[in-house]
Amino acid sequence: MPELPEVETVCRGLSKNIIGLTIKKLIVYNNKLRYSIPNDLRKKVLHSKIKAIIRRGKYGLIMLSNDKIIIFHLGMTGIFKIAFKDTEKVKHDHLMIEFDQNVWLTYNDVRKFGYIELTQKPFDIFNLKNLGYEPFMSSYYSDFLFYKIRKRTGTIKDILLDQKFICGIGNIYASEILFAANIIPFKKGINIKKHEFFKLLKEIENILRIAIRQGGSSIKNYANPDNELGYFQTRFQVYNREGLSCYNCKSLIARVKQSGRSSFFCIKCQT
Numbered sequence: 001m002p003e004l005p006e007v008e009t010v011c012r013g014l015s016k017n018i019i020g021l022t023i024k025k026l027i028v029y030n031n032k033l034r035y036s037i038p039n040d041l042r043k044k045v046l047h048s049k050i051k052a053i054i055r056r057g058k059y060g061l062i063m064l065s066n067d068k069i070i071i072f073h074l075g076m077t078g079i080f081k082i083a084f085k086d087t088e089k090v091k092h093d094h095l096m097i098e099f100d101q102n103v104w105l106t107y108n109d110v111r112k113f114g115y116i117e118l119t120q121k122p123f124d125i126f127n128l129k130n131l132g133y134e135p136f137m138s139s140y141y142s143d144f145l146f147y148k149i150r151k152r153t154g155t156i157k158d159i160l161l162d163q164k165f166i167c168g169i170g171n172i173y174a175s176e177i178l179f180a181a182n183i184i185p186f187k188k189g190i191n192i193k194k195h196e197f198f199k200l201l202k203e204i205e206n207i208l209r210i211a212i213r214q215g216g217s218s219i220k221n222y223a224n225p226d227n228e229l230g231y232f233q234t235r236f237q238v239y240n241r242e243g244l245s246c247y248n249c250k251s252l253i254a255r256v257k258q259s260g261r262s263s264f265f266c267i268k269c270q271t
């Protein structure tokens with residue numbers, strides 16, 4: 001499932017390929033994604049130019065020259081494909097945009113949990129308005145975040161997944177971050193010590209930066225817009241390594257279900 005590093009990779013890949021281009025044609029093959037693709041999308045974006053592309057949490061924002069913004073969320077299996085010649089529609093292609101200069105962009109999503117929205121004010125949209133701090137900004141607010149976390153009775157794993165606290169972290173990187181910070185996933189927010197929390201913030205940045213550098217993970221069918229698969233998955237320390245030995249201490253990596261999702265951890269390295 002794409003998390004911050006994958007979405008960042010997608011945004012960078014899209015920026016490299018479509019900024020400055022004009023939308024010539026847009027076809028919605030299927031609008032039944034998590035939320036329906038707006039009926040007037042084509043009408044509202046046609047002939048506009050791509051000005052900038054940014055990421056916020058796990059959302060991508062494509063800014064257009066007519067001041068409208070296309071917002072995308074990749075859900076579980078959403079991918080963008082870039083082509084430099086007209087290509088055949090394949091299964092699970094839901095949207096195709098043709099640009100000038102012979103560039104085609106297709107959104108493909110097998111499980112259809114992703115979505116595409118159009119807005120003028122992205123922060124009015126429910127999901128964006130309620131997003132917490134960006135991970136790379138959170139160290140500026142470390143004292144405030146620590147004050148907040150000390151009031152939380154939920155587990156640190158659930159707090160990391162809470163997009164209203166710090167945004168962009170999902171199940172994979174939460175396990176990796178907690179391992180790097182030597183914190184057991186079921187420790188309660190209220191019990192986190194200040195030095196642990198500061199280390200956690202540092203590891204959030206570290207782990208996400210490494211993942212972005214490596215092009216995002218290639219778990220399931222995730223691909224960046226150049227169709228280059230990432231390779232961070234081969235370097236996971238704990239994620240999906242249940243029963244294998246910890247690279248650090250040789251103990252076995254354990255897996256438990258937490259709020260319905262798997263947490264991977266080393267009982268010796270994480271306390």
Ligand SMILES: [Zn+2]
Nearest residue numbers: 246249266269
């Ligand atoms: Zn260990």
